[in-house]
Amino acid sequence: MKYHTYNIITIGCQMNKSDSERIAAYFEEQGMREEEDKYRADVVVLTTCGVRQSAEDRVYGFVPRIKKENPSCFLIITGCLSERNDVKKRLKDKVDLWIPIGDIINIKNQITNKLQIPNSKQDNCGYLELEAKYSSKFKAFVPIGNGCNNYCSYCVVPYARGREKYRSAETIINEVKGLVRGGYREITLIAQNVNSYIDGRQQAADSRKFGFPRLLNEIDDIPGEFWLRFATSHPKDMSDELIDVIAKCEHLCEHVHLPAQAGDNAVLKAMNRGYTIEHYIELINNLRRKINTRINRAINRTNKSRNYFAAPLSITTDIIVGFPGETKEQFVNTAKLFKEVKFDMAYIAQYSPRPGTAAVKLVDDVPKQEKKRREEALMKILRKTALENNKKYIKKTVEVLIEGKNKHGDWYGMTRTNKNVRIDSRQQTADSRNLLGQFVNVKIIEIREFGMRGELI
Ligand code: SF4
The missing domain is CATH 3.40.50.12160 (Methylthiotransferase, N-terminal domain)
Structure with missing residues (x-):
């Protein structure tokens, strides 16, 4: 060549x-x-x-x-x-x-x-069997499939990537085992819609036998010190069985990203999302109840000191504001959703028509200024709820996976609940270890909406 x-x-x-x-x-x-x-x-x-x-x-x-x-x-x-x-x-x-x-x-x-x-x-997923050149030595994305069957009316992915195709469970599990053996600390299983996973070998036959809950269970059984995450889930495919498995798997981090996209049923219908907002809220409540119960049980079992923090499940979401026809009243329902769920983070996008999608035929009738206003209104609520959620971390000890050093020389990383934590460099001078890719215990001394500062324990 x-x-x-x-x-x-x-x-x-x-x-x-x-x-x-x-x-x-x-x-x-x-x-x-x-x-x-x-x-x-x-x-x-x-x-x-x-x-x-x-x-x-x-x-x-x-x-x-x-x-x-x-x-x-x-x-x-x-x-x-x-x-x-x-x-x-x-x-x-x-x-x-x-x-x-x-x-x-x-x-x-x-x-x-x-x-x-x-x-x-x-x-369209045969290429996933190519071995990856992972860009990190301690964090890896492991794709479990490619494509999407959902055809949300605003989204290009089903046209760009084709219908859902999944890898065999065996190749996914082997890839994760290899990463854990190689010292990887965080594995994220990814696909456009992870929770509709079916073992790639079984797509033509009895596909129900090996779905996402079983895949999570088998990966959770791999011995080793690693965190497990997944993205992205679709609310319509978040079954009770899956929630029970998420609550049981100890490698799985206490963070779920569940895109709501809107807080109003008529808008969700126009988006072709396939669930109601009542169903979405019920899912969040079930996830919180079951996962937070698991965390408390684990703490009782290991008899940790009272200062060890049972960080509650963090919930993040994606939202589109200004979808065609979204009225002010309908937007208010999305604002209500934000107040009720109290998200830890939300990725808010102003709607923009995408060629080839169903929604491109609708009139993009929410003015740019109004889309911006709606985005800012949601950000205001988000800042408040995220700060409120983070207050629970003050003076508590959490585990952090160190991901790098910033320009001031401070180590930074993430908690299991996906919170950014920075460690004060003044304290680091006394501790010259290379912490990159290590799990460390950090006592949180200061919080902001989307980040925290702490001291090494
Ligand atoms: S938004 Fe997600 S679920 Fe909907 S079509 Fe796009 S990739 Fe699929």
Whole structure:
């Protein structure tokens, strides 16, 4: 192959990051090496996201600049935008190869021959069997499948990634075992809709036998010191069985990300979400009741000191404001949801029409200013509830996985409940250990809405 170096730019979600790790490993297997400067690499890959207009606009910024500064590079676009005809038309002179993510496995032939092979979405998760070049030495995303069958009316993912396809439980469990053996401390199972997982080997036959609850159970049984997370769950597929298993698995962190998207039933229906807000709230209550009971039981069992903190389950969500036709009254229902659930974090997006989706046919009738106002109103409630939730941590000791050092020399990391914690560097001078990728106990001395500061114990 005439190409020796590669650079990958990833835009968007955890799934895209994981895809890029697999593309990187594939290039290395072909004898190529990573070039950190995208303006010097022989091959530049953009793993793109089409979920929001802002993510799409980043591609329109990157592509002409790369081709101007590095005209001889072979530029590849994969991910959500790789099959959008309007994007192809707009960038047609600047991109050398458009490749759906499921076809990445054939990338060598495509680079060599400059051929566009037919879309192989029939097996859009075969590429997940490529070994990944994990970007961290202690945290890893393990994809369990690809694609989505849900067709939420605003979302491009089912068109960009195809229908749901899942890996076999055996290959997923083996990948996790290998990571745990290699000292990985945090594993996140990812797919567009993890809780509709079925063992990839059984999709054609009796698929009910090995679903997500059983997968979690089997991974939880792997011996070793590691945290387990998963993303993303769909409320309509969060069964009682799954909640019971989540409450039982001790490796699983006390954090659930459950996208509500809206707090009003008519808006949820227009979004084609498949649940009511009453059902969503019931799920949150069940999760809190069962998981918090488990935490308290565990503390009684291990007879920890009174200062050991039974951090309650943290709940995070995704919300879209200004969906077509969303009235002020309907928005007020979303604000009520925020007050009732008291989220720890919410990723709030202003609606933007996405080409090819069902909602693009609706009139985008909520003015930009009003979308901004609604976003700010939710942020105001979120700041209040998140701060209130965090107050419970003051003077308590929590376990933190150290992820790095900031520019001031302070170690920082995450709790099991997904809270950012920074450790005061004045205290660190007395403790010169390299804490990267380690679990440490930290006493929380200061809290903010979305972060905390603490001291090593
Ligand atoms: S569940 Fe809905 S929002 Fe999530 S990826 Fe599938 S279609 Fe998109």
